[in-house]
Amino acid sequence: MNARIHLSAPDMSGTEERYLVNALRSGWVAPVGPDLDAFEVEIARRCGTAYAVGVSSGTAALHLALLALGVGPGQVVVVPTLTFAATANAVVYTGAEPVFVDCEPDTGNVDAGLVERAVAELRRDGRHVGAVVPVDLFGACADNRRLEALDVPLLEDAAEALGASRDGRPAGSFGRAAALSFNGNKIITTSGGGMLVTGDAALADRCRYLATQARQPVPHYEHVDVGYNYRLSNLLAAVGRAQLSRLDGMLARRRQLRERYAKTFAGVPGVRIVGESDHGSNCWLTVIAVEDRDAGWRAADLGAHLARHDIETRPVWKPMHRQPVYRGARAWLTGAADRLFATGLALPSGSQLTDAARQRVFDAIDEFL
Ligand SMILES: *Cc1c(COP(=O)(O)O)cnc(C)c1O
Numbered sequence: 112m113n114a115r116i117h118l119s120a121p122d123m124s125g126t127e128e129r130y131l132v133n134a135l136r137s138g139w140v141a142p143v144g145p146d147l148d149a150f151e152v153e154i155a156r157r158c159g160t161a162y163a164v165g166v167s168s169g170t171a172a173l174h175l176a177l178l179a180l181g182v183g184p185g186q187v188v189v190v191p192t193l194t195f196a197a198t199a200n201a202v203v204y205t206g207a208e209p210v211f212v213d214c215e216p217d218t219g220n221v222d223a224g225l226v227e228r229a230v231a232e233l234r235r236d237g238r239h240v241g242a243v244v245p246v247d248l249f250g251a252c253a254d255n256r257r258l259e260a261l262d263v264p265l266l267e268d269a270a271e272a273l274g275a276s277r278d279g280r281p282a283g284s285f286g287r288a289a290a291l292s293f294n295g296n297k298i299i300t301t302s303g304g305g306m307l308v309t310g311d312a313a314l315a316d317r318c319r320y321l322a323t324q325a326r327q328p329v330p331h332y333e334h335v336d337v338g339y340n341y342r343l344s345n346l347l348a349a350v351g352r353a354q355l356s357r358l359d360g361m362l363a364r365r366r367q368l369r370e371r372y373a374k375t376f377a378g379v380p381g382v383r384i385v386g387e388s389d390h391g392s393n394c395w396l397t398v399i400a401v402e403d404r405d406a407g408w409r410a411a412d413l414g415a416h417l418a419r420h421d422i423e424t425r426p427v428w429k430p431m432h433r434q435p436v437y438r439g440a441r442a443w444l445t446g447a448a449d450r451l452f453a454t455g456l457a458l459p460s461g462s463q464l465t466d467a468a469r470q471r472v473f474d475a476i477d478e479f480l
Contacts, residue, residue, distance in 0.1 A: 116422045116472060119296045119396060122361055122463035127353040134349035144345030150352045151306070154291065157273070157355065158283030160308040162315035165343035165351075166322055169270040169292025169305035173201035175318040175341060176288040176307050177242060180264045182207050186241035187441075189229055189263075191221035191253075192430040193448040194246040198268050199431050207241055211432045211442040218386040219398070219427070219451050220253040221245050229443045230263055247272035247282050249457075250298065250395030251386045255285035266290070270305070273298050274362045275393040282393070283308045288318075293347075298361065298395050298462075299354035301347040361462035365394035368460060368469065372397045375476055381405025385427075385455060398427060400454045410456035413479055420475040427455030 134146050147165050155163040166172050182188060184206035190199050192211035202209040210233065212225050226243060233240050243261060245253035246268040256278050259265050265286030269275075272282035273291055283289040288311065293304035307318050320326075325338025343351075354361075369384070369392075376382045381402040386392060401410040414424040430448040431437050459472050 113421060113471065114468075116459050116464065116468050117461060118423045118425055118457060118459055119461045120463055121295050121300045121302075122354075122357075122461060124353075124357065126357060127350050130349040130353035131346060134346050139345040142342040142344045144348070146352055147343060147345045147348040150343075150348040150355070153352060153355055154306050155308055157281065157358070158269075158289065158291075158308045159281045160284055160289075161310050162308065162312060164307045164315055164318045164322060165348055166305045166307060166318075166341045167343055168303055168341075169268075169290050169294060169297075170197040170201055171322070171339070171341040172290035172292075172305040172307040172318075173197065173244070173266070173268060174204050175321050175339070176266050176290060176309075176314070177201055177205045177207070178321060179314045179317040180242050180266065180287060182241035186239045187233055188241050189226055189233075189243040190431065191244075191246050191248070191448075192432045192442060192444070193219050193221075193248065193428055193451060194268070194431065195270070195428055196431065196434065196436075197270070198244055198246055199437060202244070209431070209437070209440060211430070211437070211440060211444075213443060213445040214248075214448045214451065216447040216450065218251060218389060219248045219448075219455075220251065220386070222445065222447070223254040223257045225443050225445065226258060227261065230261060242266050244268050246270075247275060249386060249392070249398055250275050251389040251392035252277035252282050252285070256280070259286055269308075270294075271297065271395045272393060274358055276391040277389075284310075287311060288314055293351055293354075298365075298393055299351065299358055301343065301351040301354070304343045304347050304351060306343075362393055364462040364464075365460055368464070369394040369397050371469070371473065372399070372458060375473060375480075379406065379480060381407070385451065394460065396457045396460045398455050398457045400451060401456065402454060410454055413476070414456055416479045417472070417475055420471065422459060422472055422475055424459070425457045427451045427457065
């Protein structure tokens with residue numbers, strides 16, 4: 112009996128086990144310790160930033176960064192409509208209001224020109240735009256350099272993008288700060304975790320302080336702010352360090368898989384790989400878009416076929432402006448995100464997939480085609 116093939120499962124080895132056991136034996140089981148310190152230094156180096164703060168999730172990193180940028184009630188924050196809900200939810204946690212902007216049809220990344228228009232129109236209406244939060248979708252950087260030129264604080268949601276780059280700069284290095292995720296399905300994982308990266312020492316300090324219950328440095332626990340319990344544990348940081356030491360190999364395997372998908376679908380009418388032209392992508396997820404009129408089948412048909420082979424696929428994120436929880440939020444739309452939602456399918460992309468598992472996926476796709 113073949114095991115189920117997942118979209119992006121954790122890629123663990125003896126290295127993670129060794130790092131974790133060493134951390135456990137070291138006695139640093141509290142949410143601070145040498146592995147957390149080292150993991151922060153190593154991630155900052157990889158992202159080309161001076162500072163990093165390890166936290167309990169990517170969502171927590173987004174939340175803290177928004178707070179540190181001064182985002183709060185009465186403000187609006189510009190978020191792509193095509194993203195995971197965490198990007199918008201973090202805005203709501205601060206008391207600010209998310210507004211949504213549509214994406215580029217080719218990549219699914221936020222349409223930078225439309226962001227510029229949204230910011231201009233919001234200001235014309237007297238709104239305070241607290242931040243713009245582009246998402247590096249499926250592991251390919253958005254046009255962050257162009258968005259940096261806006262005079263609005265930029266927070267890069269790089270949750271999916273560790274190891275990616277654009278314009279010669281690593282994901283995580285854009286804007287005032289960036290958020291990374293080490294959730295179980297991400298490019299590297301600590302089972303759950305995240306990191307805030309930034310070149311701004313004061314911003315990093317503020318986030319570290321807010322992440323540790325906003326404790327003043329006195330023995331009797333003095334508080335002048337409401338803080339959060341958001342720190343990453345030293346044990347999980349040890350797993351993260353092991354994962355990071357293997358990142359390049361994992362990126363290479365995801366890229367190989369992407370290239371094999373590209374070859375498989377080349378010449379299949381109506382099918383393209385979303386963001387295929389972006390060679391700086393970390394290939395976190397390979398997503399195809401299927402125009403049914405040209406293909407003669409729908410993305411969901413391939414999804415159903417693969418499901419019968421116990422192979423997981425998933426539609427593209429349902430756009431935020433379509434989510435009941437964000438009904439009524441202001442949005443700048445072109446129809447591109449709706450189109451990707453209707454036509455997109457994310458395919459198994461994990462670096463842990465064995466050669467035999469990959470072969471099963473491609474045999475099943477060949478059979479369908
Ligand atoms: C995964 C993800 C997050 C949230 O990260 P968690 O670690 O799961 O909290 C935020 N934004 C995007 C785009 C993501 O894919």
